[in-house]
Amino acid sequence: MPKPAPTQQLIDGLLKGDRLALARAISRVEDDAAEAARIVRGVFAQTGRAHLIGVTGAPGTGKSTLVSALAERYRAQGLTVGVLAVDPTSPFSGGALLGDRVRMTGHSGDAGVFIRSMATRRGTGGLARASADAMLLLDAGGFDRVIVETVGAGQAEIEIASVADTVVVVEAPGLGDEVQAIKAGLLEIADIFAVNKADRKGAGRTVAALEMMLETGGAAAQTVLHHGQRMEMEAAASEADAEEGWPIPVLETVAVSGRGVEQLRDALERHWAWLEGSGARSAREGRRFGHMLQTLIQAEVLARMERTLSPGLRSDLVEGMLRRQIDPYSAAAEMVKKLSG
Amino acid sequence: MRDGQIRVLIAKPGLDGHDRGAKVIARALRDAGFEVIYTGIRQTPQMIAAAALQEDVDVVGLSILSGAHMTLCPKVVELLHAQGQEDVLVLLGGIIPDEDAAQLKAAGVHAVFGPGTSSSEIIAFIRTAMAGG
Ligand code: B12
Ligand SMILES: Nc1nc2c(ncn2[C@@H]2O[C@H](COP(=O)(O)OP(=O)(O)OP(=O)(O)O)[C@@H](O)[C@H]2O)c(=O)[nH]1
Ligand SMILES: [Mg+2]
Numbered sequence: 025m026p027k028p029a030p031t032q033q034l035i036d037g038l039l040k041g042d043r044l045a046l047a048r049a050i051s052r053v054e055d056d057a058a059e060a061a062r063i064v065r066g067v068f069a070q071t072g073r074a075h076l077i078g079v080t081g082a083p084g085t086g087k088s089t090l091v092s093a094l095a096e097r098y099r100a101q102g103l104t105v106g107v108l109a110v111d112p113t114s115p116f117s118g119g120a121l122l123g124d125r126v127r128m129t130g131h132s133g134d135a136g137v138f139i140r141s142m143a144t145r146r147g148t149g150g151l152a153r154a155s156a157d158a159m160l161l162l163d164a165g166g167f168d169r170v171i172v173e174t175v176g177a178g179q180a181e182i183e184i185a186s187v188a189d190t191v192v193v194v195e196a197p198g199l200g201d202e203v204q205a206i207k208a209g210l211l212e213i214a215d216i217f218a219v220n221k222a223d224r225k226g227a228g229r230t231v232a233a234l235e236m237m238l239e240t241g242g243a244a245a246q247t248v249l250h251h252g253q254r255m256e257m258e259a260a261a262s263e264a265d266a267e268e269g270w271p272i273p274v275l276e277t278v279a280v281s282g283r284g285v286e287q288l289r290d291a292l293e294r295h296w297a298w299l300e301g302s303g304a305r306s307a308r309e310g311r312r313f314g315h316m317l318q319t320l321i322q323a324e325v326l327a328r329m330e331r332t333l334s335p336g337l338r339s340d341l342v343e344g345m346l347r348r349q350i351d352p353y354s355a356a357a358e359m360v361k362k363l364s365g
Numbered sequence: 366m367r368d369g370q371i372r373v374l375i376a377k378p379g380l381d382g383h384d385r386g387a388k389v390i391a392r393a394l395r396d397a398g399f400e401v402i403y404t405g406i407r408q409t410p411q412m413i414a415a416a417a418l419q420e421d422v423d424v425v426g427l428s429i430l431s432g433a434h435m436t437l438c439p440k441v442v443e444l445l446h447a448q449g450q451e452d453v454l455v456l457l458g459g460i461i462p463d464e465d466a467a468q469l470k471a472a473g474v475h476a477v478f479g480p481g482t483s484s485s486e487i488i489a490f491i492r493t494a495m496a497g498g
Contacts, residue, residue: 043418043419044418044421044448044449044450047418047419047420047421048421050421051369051372051421054369055369055370056369113400114395114396116396117395117396117397117398118370118398119370119394119395119396119397119398119399119400119401120395120400120401121391121392121395121401121403122400122401122402122403123403125402125403125404125405125416126403126404126405129404129405129408129412132409132411132412132415132416133411133415138419139416139419140419140420141402141420143370143400145370
């Protein structure tokens with residue numbers, strides 16, 4: 025095997041648009057925390073240009089097909105697109121079968137589209153730990169739009185909201201979706217809803233259900249008796265609306281034929297312009313960086329704990345807990361004290 | 366050799382739909398702890414090379430039962446080399462006559478696995494090759 029390329033060479037290459045360098049840099053960032061630090065340090069100043077778009081939703085709703093169709097619509101406008109498609113790592117083998125690409129063919133001759141599959145490894149919330157870094161690299165690599173497809177979200181996999189500028193939640197008719205959206209907390213993170221597979225029966229009902237839920241996100245408009253008089257009470261805008269003033273669109277799409285995908289792209293462009301115009305963009309970016317910092321600090325503290333604490337301490341404390349001599353909170357405090365002292 | 370997980374692209378070039386072998390191998394490699402990118406059927410050599418580059422894979426595995434291996438395989442190898450991926454391990458499975466296998470190995474395919482090959486044999490081959498053997 026040949027010697028691996030020096031890190032600086034990968035950084036220089038990816039900033040110049042060398043796609044192999046970009047691909048290799050993403051692998052380094054996934055494999056090695058120290059390399060991730062070096063590479064992100066080398067490219068960070070060149071990031072912040074791309075519109076970062078998260079696409080999430082239940083398994084099989086058509087996320088990959090939709091992302092591919094969306095990339096095509098962006099290309100029609102002359103915009104370049106980087107895609108990060110995340111699939112789960114098997115908890116048993118540590119391996120992964122990354123199949124999103126099967127639905128994303130048709131861009132292979134086009135240097136303006138770059139598709140990368142990523143396994144979650146030890147990441148949580150439908151993303152990998154390296155997802156945010158990989159998005160930075162795609163941004164630095166010069167892509168105008170960076171789209172991340174999460175693992176088919178079951179519940180509460182809302183991590184995507186802390187890495188993207190705009191979140192598209194994909195629903196499909198006949199999934200009992202109205203209940204699902206609420207359960208998963210997806211309603212709160214969606215900037216745009218795409219009701220995909222609109223060629224199927226029941227799409228209209230799904231759209232109506234979502235629109236109704238969005239309206240009742242705060243409290244529904246209702247007629248009340250006020251001092252004996254009938255009065256219309258305005259719906260209280262949901263907190264997100266009050267903060268941001270973006271009316272969440274619910275769009276029908278048919279990813280396999282392309283119907284509605286242009287409208288989805290236009291809605292994304294409108295959201296991007298609105299983020300810029302309203303100042304919400306830097307607010308979201310600030311939140312994103314705060315989240316990144318927290319994640320990195322947690323990882324660093326854990327790593328330091330592994331390095332510095334004697335392996336005996338942990339087992340002693342566990343032993344003490346087994347004998348009910350020390351409770352979990354005190355045991356944790358003990359370890360943290362050792363770490364800072 | 367990299368410290369991270371081994372990434373494998375499993376691709377099925379050609380116009381036929383014989384994808385059973387490719388899927389069996391993809392799952393077996395996943396279960397052995399590899400990260401497997403599966404591209405689906407009807408891939409051109411250009412599509413396979415583009416995917417191999419973007420995915421930065423260590424291994425490209427081709428599954429060909431249609432008889433078109435003598436044109437498809439050398440093309441994939443050529444494209445990989447042209448784009449700077451000379452170090453990628455190229456494996457071939459499917460219905461490949463022995464004399465063709467010999468010729469393909471001379472053209473840069475590292476190993477050929479016919480019907481009935483056990484997954485463990487393929488896994489062992491990849492592990493050994495990745496360890497620099
Ligand atoms: C099942 C089968 C089909 C199924 C395919 C179902 C599917 N989705 O895969 C169906 C019925 C659809 C089919 C159709 C046809 N088939 Co057919 N089919 C077979 C058959 C009987 C078995 C193939 C199979 O699935 N084996 C099981 C899998 C697990 O084994 P495998 O693919 O060989 O994989 C193993 C190894 O090869 C290796 N391997 C395979 N891929 C890879 C990849 C990597 C990276 C590695 C490391 C290893 C590896 O590991 C696997 C495990 O040991 C073969 C004959 C045979 N005995 O092989 C004919 C055969 C492949 N078919 C053949 C033909 C001609 C056809 C048709 C054209 C027939 C027709 N006239 O309509 C059509 C084509 C239709 C189309 N558009 O594709 C011929 C091909 C002739 C040739 N090569 O010159 C064969 C060889 C039969 C014959 N003797 O004539 N077929
Ligand atoms: N009828 C119909 N089928 C669609 C549509 N979009 C996607 N599909 C099909 O739905 C299936 C799943 O599509 P994917 O794009 O893989 O869905 P996904 O949400 O990415 O799936 P996971 O990543 O596994 O969660 C495929 O068979 C697609 O062809 C659509 O608009 N209409
Ligand atoms: Mg998908």
